[in-house]
Amino acid sequence: MEHVVETFGLTKRYGSETAVDHLDLAVEAGEIFGFLGPNGAGKTTTLLMLLGLSEPSEGRALVLGLDPLRSPLAVKSKTGYLAENMGVYRDMTARESLRYIAELNRLDRVELAAAEALELVGLGEAADKLTGAFSRGMRQRLGLAEVLIKQPGLVFLDEPTLGLDPDGIAAMLELIERLPRERGLTVVLSSHLLHLVSRVAHRVAILDHGRLLAQGSVAELAAERGVAPDLEEVYRCCLKRAGEEAAA
Amino acid sequence: MKAVFRKELADHFGSSRFLATLSLIFMCSFLSAHMAGQGVRALLAEGGGVWLEGRTFLLLFTAPGGFFSLSVFLALFGPLVGVVLGFDSVNRERSQGTLSKILAQPIRRDEFILAKFLAGLTVLAVTLTALTLVLIGLGLMGVGVVPTVEEVLRLGVFWLVSLVYLGFWLGVAMLASIVFRSAGGSAMASAALWIFLTFFLPVLGQAAAAAWAPFADPSRPQVEELEKLGRANRLASLVSPASLYDEASAALLDPTRRGADQTFRLAAMSRVDQYLLRRFQGLLPLPQSLIMAMPDFLMLLGFSAAAFVLSYLTFVRQEVRSA
Numbered sequence: 001m002e003h004v005v006e007t008f009g010l011t012k013r014y015g016s017e018t019a020v021d022h023l024d025l026a027v028e029a030g031e032i033f034g035f036l037g038p039n040g041a042g043k044t045t046t047l048l049m050l051l052g053l054s055e056p057s058e059g060r061a062l063v064l065g066l067d068p069l070r071s072p073l074a075v076k077s078k079t080g081y082l083a084e085n086m087g088v089y090r091d092m093t094a095r096e097s098l099r100y101i102a103e104l105n106r107l108d109r110v111e112l113a114a115a116e117a118l119e120l121v122g123l124g125e126a127a128d129k130l131t132g133a134f135s136r137g138m139r140q141r142l143g144l145a146e147v148l149i150k151q152p153g154l155v156f157l158d159e160p161t162l163g164l165d166p167d168g169i170a171a172m173l174e175l176i177e178r179l180p181r182e183r184g185l186t187v188v189l190s191s192h193l194l195h196l197v198s199r200v201a202h203r204v205a206i207l208d209h210g211r212l213l214a215q216g217s218v219a220e221l222a223a224e225r226g227v228a229p230d231l232e233e234v235y236r237c238c239l240k241r242a243g244e245e246a247a248a
Numbered sequence: 249m250k251a252v253f254r255k256e257l258a259d260h261f262g263s264s265r266f267l268a269t270l271s272l273i274f275m276c277s278f279l280s281a282h283m284a285g286q287g288v289r290a291l292l293a294e295g296g297g298v299w300l301e302g303r304t305f306l307l308l309f310t311a312p313g314g315f316f317s318l319s320v321f322l323a324l325f326g327p328l329v330g331v332v333l334g335f336d337s338v339n340r341e342r343s344q345g346t347l348s349k350i351l352a353q354p355i356r357r358d359e360f361i362l363a364k365f366l367a368g369l370t371v372l373a374v375t376l377t378a379l380t381l382v383l384i385g386l387g388l389m390g391v392g393v394v395p396t397v398e399e400v401l402r403l404g405v406f407w408l409v410s411l412v413y414l415g416f417w418l419g420v421a422m423l424a425s426i427v428f429r430s431a432g433g434s435a436m437a438s439a440a441l442w443i444f445l446t447f448f449l450p451v452l453g454q455a456a457a458a459a460w461a462p463f464a465d466p467s468r469p470q471v472e473e474l475e476k477l478g479r480a481n482r483l484a485s486l487v488s489p490a491s492l493y494d495e496a497s498a499a500l501l502d503p504t505r506r507g508a509d510q511t512f513r514l515a516a517m518s519r520v521d522q523y524l525l526r527r528f529q530g531l532l533p534l535p536q537s538l539i540m541a542m543p544d545f546l547m548l549l550g551f552s553a554a555a556f557v558l559s560y561l562t563f564v565r566q567e568v569r570s571a
Contacts (some may be wrong), residue, residue, distance in 0.1 A: 076354045079351075080352075087344040100255060103252050104350070104355055105354060106354075154281065
């Protein structure tokens with residue numbers, strides 16, 4: 001299987017604090033990869049290193065075959081990133097926001113691409129409304145449109161359902177599920193909401209205190225640990241064992 | 249980079265905060281030029297036209313009028329425009345959550361910060377051009393004297409010096425917007441630095457110069473003592489951007505000015521000698537005024553470059569996460 005993301009002992013330290021500790025990840029092409037862990041586990045820091053936005057203290061990463069540290073522009077032009085609490089330019093319309101992102105990516109046929117991306121996320125009718133008046137769910141969908149307009153091969157979604165109401169969550173998950181199927185995208189979905197990730201992810205990685213506790217499909221991980229094939233069971237078992245190891 | 253530049257430019261010109269500051273600066277400038285114009289008209293009516301020849305128009309920018317001369321006004325309050333343009337340029341993106349979005353696009357951090365700085369500088373250039381042209385127009389109507397070629401050239405160089413000076417304050421405000429997370433914090437820091445560098449530092453410099461070059465008899469200072477104090481004052485002024493701008497613009501806009509320490513030499517002369525010297529000395533040609541303004545201009549350029557480079561270095565080393 002082709003790997004679109006690989007990390008080799010990827011580490012990030014802030015002074016004496018280790019945010020990410022010798023991480024070895026492998027994300028396969030065309031999958032939805034759940035990147036799980038409690039708040040502060042090091043998920044966002046890892047994503048930032050994969051995008052070339054943060055320099056690793058140790059180790060290295062390959063994203064779509066490129067080193068984000070050496071070729072950050074190439075990585076950023078081929079990947080999309082929806083940050084946690086992604087903001088909007090409140091005085092721009094949705095279409096203007098997309099136009100701006102398209103210009104930054106030097107895309108051709110900007111208007112057409114913007115219209116397509118807005119339709120895809122269900123914001124076609126709100127295209128010319130100011131984003132300042134958008135609800136949280138609409139902003140998240142606009143964020144996703146901004147990610148998709150550049151037609152990336154790989155997208156990193158950091159807590160994309162955070163703050164959404166149940167309908168918004170269902171719509172976002174449905175959209176995420178369609179991406180690999182309809183657009184051939186690989187999705188790295190970072191979240192601490194297990195029940196949501198378990199609905200769409202093909203494989204997962206569980207992170208705690210910057211360390212990788214487990215990586216694989218839920219069925220594989222459950223079998224290895226002798227628990228029921230349920231993501232929450234696997235997750236609890238991993239964290240419990242990590243806690244015991246740390247105590248020992 | 250072009251996309252960020254264009255967006256920033258549009259944001260600045262559409263910003264009510266900037267338009268309000270600009271209106272205030274324009275109003276005060278008009279008032280200052282109007283009062284200076286009245287003074288010039290009175291001088292011309294009294295028959296002072298002969299010794300005003302070749303610098304009548306420049307007096308609109310240098311004559312104190314009722315309160316400040318325009319050049320002094322720009323030195324004191326012009327920085328506010330630079331600060332208004334820059335104090336929240338980066339931390340606003342950070343607080344509204346758009347910084348990580350933009351930096352996740354194929355744009356380098358140095359391009360991002362440079363585009364923001366250049367957009368601010370362009371707005372300053374447009375503002376200064378508009379201000380200068382409108383004041384020239386008002387001068388033509390009010391005083392009725394057409395500027396000479398040399399006066400226009402002097403105003404052109406003055407425009408450049410002013411742009412560099414305001415660019416320094418833009419760089420300072422941008423640095424504050426990178427270092428401080430809240431716009432309030434960066435605005436306060438920029439304003440505090442403006443007050444310190446513009447109002448306190450020159451006073452401190454003068455006090456230090458007076459301590460370094462004291463008069464044996466303060467009631468009857470000697471020429472050598474005055475010259476030494478002049479040199480000390482000059483040295484002290486090199487650390488204040490406002491003083492540097494003041495000196496450079498005085499050298500450019502006042503062709504009778506012979507040097508920064510002229511004031512101190514004049515102080516040693518009798519009132520009659522001072523009057524005769526000012527009345528009958530020839531005007532300094534532009535190249536010589538340029539030579540006189542050059543050290544101040546270069547220092548100012550150095551300050552501006554340092555402010556931008558510091559902003560740039562701080563920003564490229566900052567973690568996006570902490571941002």
